[in-house]
Amino acid sequence: MTQTKAGPDIAAGRLPEDAYAENFSDLHPLLEPHEARVEADRCYFCYDAPCMQACPTSIDIPQFIRQISTGNPTGSAKTIFEQNILGGMCARVCPTETLCEQVCVREVAEGKPVKIGELQRYATDHYMAGNDTTPFTRAAPTGRKIAVVGAGPAGLSCAHRLAVHGHDVTLFDARDKAGGLNEFGIASYKSVDDFAAREADFILSIGGIELKTGMRLGDTLDLAGLRAEYDAVFLGIGLGGVNALGIDGEDMSGALDAVDYIADLRQATDLSRLPVGRRVVVIGGGMTAVDIAVQTRLLGAEDVTIAYRRGQDRMNASEYEQHLAQTNGVRIVTWAQPKALVSANGAVTAVELERTEDRSGMLAGTGETITLPADMVFKAVGQTLVQTDLGGALDLEKGRIVVDADRRTSLSDVWAGGDCVSGGEDLTVTAVEDGKIAAESINAALSA
Numbered sequence: 001m002t003q004t005k006a007g008p009d010i011a012a013g014r015l016p017e018d019a020y021a022e023n024f025s026d027l028h029p030l031l032e033p034h035e036a037r038v039e040a041d042r043c044y045f046c047y048d049a050p051c052m053q054a055c056p057t058s059i060d061i062p063q064f065i066r067q068i069s070t071g072n073p074t075g076s077a078k079t080i081f082e083q084n085i086l087g088g089m090c091a092r093v094c095p096t097e098t099l100c101e102q103v104c105v106r107e108v109a110e111g112k113p114v115k116i117g118e119l120q121r122y123a124t125d126h127y128m129a130g131n132d133t134t135p136f137t138r139a140a141p142t143g144r145k146i147a148v149v150g151a152g153p154a155g156l157s158c159a160h161r162l163a164v165h166g167h168d169v170t171l172f173d174a175r176d177k178a179g180g181l182n183e184f185g186i187a188s189y190k191s192v193d194d195f196a197a198r199e200a201d202f203i204l205s206i207g208g209i210e211l212k213t214g215m216r217l218g219d220t221l222d223l224a225g226l227r228a229e230y231d232a233v234f235l236g237i238g239l240g241g242v243n244a245l246g247i248d249g250e251d252m253s254g255a256l257d258a259v260d261y262i263a264d265l266r267q268a269t270d271l272s273r274l275p276v277g278r279r280v281v282v283i284g285g286g287m288t289a290v291d292i293a294v295q296t297r298l299l300g301a302e303d304v305t306i307a308y309r310r311g312q313d314r315m316n317a318s319e320y321e322q323h324l325a326q327t328n329g330v331r332i333v334t335w336a337q338p339k340a341l342v343s344a345n346g347a348v349t350a351v352e353l354e355r356t357e358d359r360s361g362m363l364a365g366t367g368e369t370i371t372l373p374a375d376m377v378f379k380a381v382g383q384t385l386v387q388t389d390l391g392g393a394l395d396l397e398k399g400r401i402v403v404d405a406d407r408r409t410s411l412s413d414v415w416a417g418g419d420c421v422s423g424g425e426d427l428t429v430t431a432v433e434d435g436k437i438a439a440e441s442i443n444a445a446l447s448a
Contacts, residue, residue, distance in 0.1 A: 077126060172215040
């Protein structure tokens with residue numbers, strides 16, 4: 001397609017057919033057994049391991065690595081699953097460079113940490129390759145029924161732990177399949193071969209969990225009805241709304257929500273049929289911004305820019321993710337915020353950015369502007385809780401659900417976890433921990 005001044009250049013099939021499989025191949029291929037043993041032998045097996053302290057789910061990292069080093073990957077996986085039933089996905093998407101690996105003694109001493117994430121994947125993939133079910137046995141049925149709303153990481157973690165305790169769980173999700181952001185919201189090269197769906201099936205294999213899809217809180221479900229029907233309710237509903245840029249024209253053709261496009265990409269059976277602009281601008285500075293920027297480059301976009309309103313050191317995306325973007329040809333422009341979208345015939349053709357600066361800790365525009373040509377502008381400035389879905393029944397803080405240390409909400413029979421709760425880190429691993437903590441609290445409450 002030829003670029004003209006009359007409209008944007010958006011097209012599918014920008015690359016040769018074989019390029020898509022190569023571009024979206026596994027970011028970190030699975031370690032071979034010998035590689036895993038060699039890497040495991042680098043671990044000092046610290047007694048008071050800082051890596052374990054840094055893991056939100058408190059996996060016994062020295063123990064699982066020792067088990068790999070002694071040729072027992074099955075036992076290693078069981079050690080991981082005891083604390084994190086989504087250990088396979090977390091091994092793929094966790095920012096280990098800012099969690100366990102950042103505090104690894106070898107990182108501190110040598111600048112080269114043990115590859116904890118890759119070892120965790122080695123063990124969990126080994127186990128899942130040979131086992132269709134989790135290494136847990138359900139307790140005797142308790143006769144208690146719990147509703148878990150949201151089949152993302154928090155909901156799956158909570159449902160599995162409750163099922164292990166013998167409770168009957170109904171797992172609801174608005175989408176047509178389980179997985180949440182693991183299935184619909186992360187970069188394809190981080191989770192290949194339909195892993196998110198396979199992991200969800202693995203978790204549900206425990207039994208006692210009924211999955212009901214196409215069921216959305218605030219639409220086909222309401223909180224009052226769930227509380228009346230079930231002994232307890234867990235909400236792992238994530239953040240269903242997308243923050244607006246707050247500028248004119250952001251609903252025009254070519255101005256898109258990054259999360260929606262990533263979902264379409266994740267579910268696409270033929271990436272060569274997915275349209276992408278020749279020139280792409282992404283507004284935001286988090287993981288989603290990096291994911292959409294890199295993936296549009298891999299789809300064939302020639303010029304991709306991330307525009308972030310503060311300095312690069314303030315970006316929520318880790319240094320590793322920023323480097324990943326840059327090594328894939330993505331330009332990062334900092335201290336620039338969107339001011340206006342430029343259009344022709346109702347479609348985006350450029351984005352006007354205003355330079356910003358820090359004035360005594362406050363972000364301020366300088367009045368200087370730059371204009372970047374764009375066929376597509378992606379909004380990746382965060383997501384919000386759709387509060388109307390809750391019917392005004394729960395206490396909120398800064399637009400998210402207030403919970404206590406046990407993930408209990410202001411209603412005594414309702415718990416919550418994951419991105420929808422106040423004070424979280426919006427990470428898969430913290431969502432898993434929320435679900436686990438809530439499940440233990442629910443079990444204790446129902447057993448009292």
